[in-house]
Amino acid sequence: MQETNISPANLEMCLKCNLCTEVCPMYAVNPQYPGPKQAGPDGERYRLRDPEFFDAALKYCLNCKRCEVVCPSGVKVADIIAVNRLKYGKPSHPLRDRMLASTDFVGSLASPFAPVVNPVLGLGVTKSVMDGVLGITEHRTFPKYSSKKFVSWFKRHAAEQEQFPRQIHYFHGCYVNYNYPQLGKDFVKLMNACGYGVKLLEKEKCCGVALIANGFGDQATKQAKVNLESIGKADTEVLTTSSTCTFTMRDEYEHVLGLDNSSQREKIILTTKWLFDKIEAGEIRLAFREDFKMKALYHIPCHMQKMGWEQYSIQLLRMIPGLELTVLEQHCCGISGTFGFKKENYEFSKEIGQTLFEDIKAAAPETVITDCETCKWQIEQFTKVPTFNPINILAQAMDFEKTQTLNAN
Numbered sequence: 001m002q003e004t005n006i007s008p009a010n011l012e013m014c015l016k017c018n019l020c021t022e023v024c025p026m027y028a029v030n031p032q033y034p035g036p037k038q039a040g041p042d043g044e045r046y047r048l049r050d051p052e053f054f055d056a057a058l059k060y061c062l063n064c065k066r067c068e069v070v071c072p073s074g075v076k077v078a079d080i081i082a083v084n085r086l087k088y089g090k091p092s093h094p095l096r097d098r099m100l101a102s103t104d105f106v107g108s109l110a111s112p113f114a115p116v117v118n119p120v121l122g123l124g125v126t127k128s129v130m131d132g133v134l135g136i137t138e139h140r141t142f143p144k145y146s147s148k149k150f151v152s153w154f155k156r157h158a159a160e161q162e163q164f165p166r167q168i169h170y171f172h173g174c175y176v177n178y179n180y181p182q183l184g185k186d187f188v189k190l191m192n193a194c195g196y197g198v199k200l201l202e203k204e205k206c207c208g209v210a211l212i213a214n215g216f217g218d219q220a221t222k223q224a225k226v227n228l229e230s231i232g233k234a235d236t237e238v239l240t241t242s243s244t245c246t247f248t249m250r251d252e253y254e255h256v257l258g259l260d261n262s263s264q265r266e267k268i269i270l271t272t273k274w275l276f277d278k279i280e281a282g283e284i285r286l287a288f289r290e291d292f293k294m295k296a297l298y299h300i301p302c303h304m305q306k307m308g309w310e311q312y313s314i315q316l317l318r319m320i321p322g323l324e325l326t327v328l329e330q331h332c333c334g335i336s337g338t339f340g341f342k343k344e345n346y347e348f349s350k351e352i353g354q355t356l357f358e359d360i361k362a363a364a365p366e367t368v369i370t371d372c373e374t375c376k377w378q379i380e381q382f383t384k385v386p387t388f389n390p391i392n393i394l395a396q397a398m399d400f401e402k403t404q405t406l407n408a409n
């Protein structure tokens with residue numbers, strides 16, 4: 001792993017205002033967690049003198065970046081914590097953490113056997129064994145695997161995609177590939193209606209967010225380099241449908257892994273932002289079905305808030321005439337990727353998300369919409385409200401033929 005670019009000067013920018021501590025969801029529920037100011041800039045002064053000052057309680061940081069969003073001084077609080085966890089942190093359960101972090105490897109093993117794997121993962125006895133032996137909480141519902149990978153479906157449709165006059169690349173991510181190909185299919189449908197054929201990258205690896213969170217910096221760096229090389233070779237922008245993959249490749253590759261992604265960063269764009277910008281520029285038009293009716297809430301994922309991109313998804317969804325959309329107040333859902341799957345974190349994960357779950361239950365919507373797949377898992381588990389990506393909703397609400405005609409030239 002390369003050295004990162006957090007300089008001691010960045011620590012000196014801390015004003016000791018404690019605003020970061022005020023908004024830290026982990027500090028609010030866990031007395032063992034020192035909070036962002038202490039874990040970040042304050043602790044870093046000591047760690048720079050002697051790594052012995054590394055505090056194992058930094059493992060509780062959710063990497064939600066809420067501290068950085070409120071910091072009036074631009075201190076890279078969460079980046080400081082993430083870098084130190086990679087440098088000095090030790091996995092509490094190496095086998096479990098490796099399994100949870102290896103989304104590509106586990107997905108490629110589980111997907112062909114999905115009809116067996118899915119029911120087995122839901123059995124009480126399996127959950128008890130995973131809880132007792134691996135330290136994966138028995139209370140967690142695993143996302144289902146798909147027996148057909150998105151890339152297999154895409155290969156059968158790749159030739160059709162080449163017929164479109166314009167092309168766009170898609171970074172699908174592990175969740176679309178192994179668990180939820182429908183999101184990828186909806187993306188392709190939407191792009192086709194807008195007059196774009198879809199291409200996949202020459203090579204795509206998991207963005208590495210779970211590897212970073214679980215302390216496997218070297219593996220994350222290897223995967224990041226593969227992605228950056230492929231994105232660099234792509235002759236168009238590279239669209240994504242996961243806010244977390246987007247954020248990881250744009251910001252964490254540089255800030256946490258220390259990689260130079262300056263020539264790729266601006267090519268990596270969440271689809272809702274790209275689409276909104278194209279509509280604003282008059283380059284794309286969408287038409288919607290008159291019979292589409294839905295009452296939904298939009299949840300802002302923490303990483304979406306950090307990028308400042310939530311308004312693109314919200315404004316795009318507001319273009320759907322039949323969608324009654326309410327935007328929820330921003331609260332962390334508490335799952336933080338693989339964090340909420342670990343036995344020792346489950347209660348924290350649930351408690352952090354409580355306000356969000358209560359807000360959703362009180363509104364009793366048909367649907368929640370959010371750009372992050374792990375927020376989706378958490379919301380569905382604790383509220384039972386089906387939760388979708390904005391791209392799923394746009395693809396459902398869109399009048400495909402009319403949109404295609406509008407974008408024919």
Ligand code: SF4
Nearest residue numbers: 024061062064065067
């Ligand atoms: S990233 Fe989130 S959990 Fe970690 S210190 Fe900042 S606010 Fe707290």
Ligand code: SF4
Nearest residue numbers: 014015017018020071
């Ligand atoms: S919000 Fe920023 S300036 Fe204020 S204490 Fe936290 S790190 Fe320091």
